[in-house]
Amino acid sequence: MDFQLIVFDLDGTLTDSKQPLAPKISELLKSLLARVPVAVIGGGSFLSFRRQLLAPLNASDGELSRLFLFSTNGAGFFRFQNGHWQVVYLERLTAAEKRKIFSAFEQILPAAGFKSSLPLNKLIEDRGSQITFSALGQNAPLDKKLIWDSDRFKRKQIKSALTPLLPDFDISIAGATSIDVTRRGLNKSYGLKQMEHHLNIPLSQMLFIGDALYSGGNDEPVLSSGVSTRRVSGPSETEKIIRELISTSILNT
Numbered sequence: 001m002d003f004q005l006i007v008f009d010l011d012g013t014l015t016d017s018k019q020p021l022a023p024k025i026s027e028l029l030k031s032l033l034a035r036v037p038v039a040v041i042g043g044g045s046f047l048s049f050r051r052q053l054l055a056p057l058n059a060s061d062g063e064l065s066r067l068f069l070f071s072t073n074g075a076g077f078f079r080f081q082n083g084h085w086q087v088v089y090l091e092r093l094t095a096a097e098k099r100k101i102f103s104a105f106e107q108i109l110p111a112a113g114f115k116s117s118l119p120l121n122k123l124i125e126d127r128g129s130q131i132t133f134s135a136l137g138q139n140a141p142l143d144k145k146l147i148w149d150s151d152r153f154k155r156k157q158i159k160s161a162l163t164p165l166l167p168d169f170d171i172s173i174a175g176a177t178s179i180d181v182t183r184r185g186l187n188k189s190y191g192l193k194q195m196e197h198h199l200n201i202p203l204s205q206m207l208f209i210g211d212a213l214y215s216g217g218n219d220e221p222v223l224s225s226g227v228s229t230r231r232v233s234g235p236s237e238t239e240k241i242i243r244e245l246i247s248t249s250i251l252n253t
Contacts, residue, residue: 100166159216
């Protein structure tokens with residue numbers, strides 16, 4: 001397949017949960033950018049992209065011009081033009097939508113058996129176009145995050161309780177401890193269609209690489225979009241795939 005765009009998930013794929021890009025993957029990603037445009041789509045806000053991806057990547061303006069960032073699971077698109085990152089679009093939740101989502105979490109968390117010593121406002125983050133629940137808080141140590149819900153059972157219980165209260169929203173499991181809530185249809189499939197529209201690259205010529213391509217994961221909508229996919233277990237497997245892509249004659253143009 002002659003891919004014209006390589007699309008990566010961020011947390012759990014290019015980086016560990018909320019962690020910066022590792023130096024080895026940073027260098028590989030720049031090598032890949034020299035061969036083919038790259039898009040990164042993740043559940044975080046643009047600020048988290050700056051911290052996790054852009055700061056450690058330390059790319060040149062030329063490299064950044066071939067890197068396209070889709071925040072909050074595709075609800076926002078940022079591209080590098082004229083020396084600056086510019087907003088192409090940003091689909092924001094209304095104040096009423098946000099109140100409804102917060103209220104639903106407040107109602108169902110005790111019923112789902114969830115307990116925390118942290119107040120609710122430390123567990124739920126307003127990302128503008130997405131509300132994200134992080135069971136241990138955004139800044140919990142990675143080792144604790146990885147063991148809290150490794151089989152995703154706890155979050156499936158919470159998602160099942162949320163679903164009837166939020167019929168107009170997409171609810172998906174993300175990262176190690178998170179649940180993302182976006183307006184219905186504002187998911188990674190939407191983001192890929194926006195890539196097709198804005199970058200003029202057919203979905204059939206994109207490759208998506210992500211860790212949450214399972215049922216209920218925030219990468220799952222990608223499966224119905226028509227793009228080719230590769231599921232990974234984490235950054236170490238992503239590193240192998242990037243090396244494979246760089247070494248193929250298809251991308252050495």
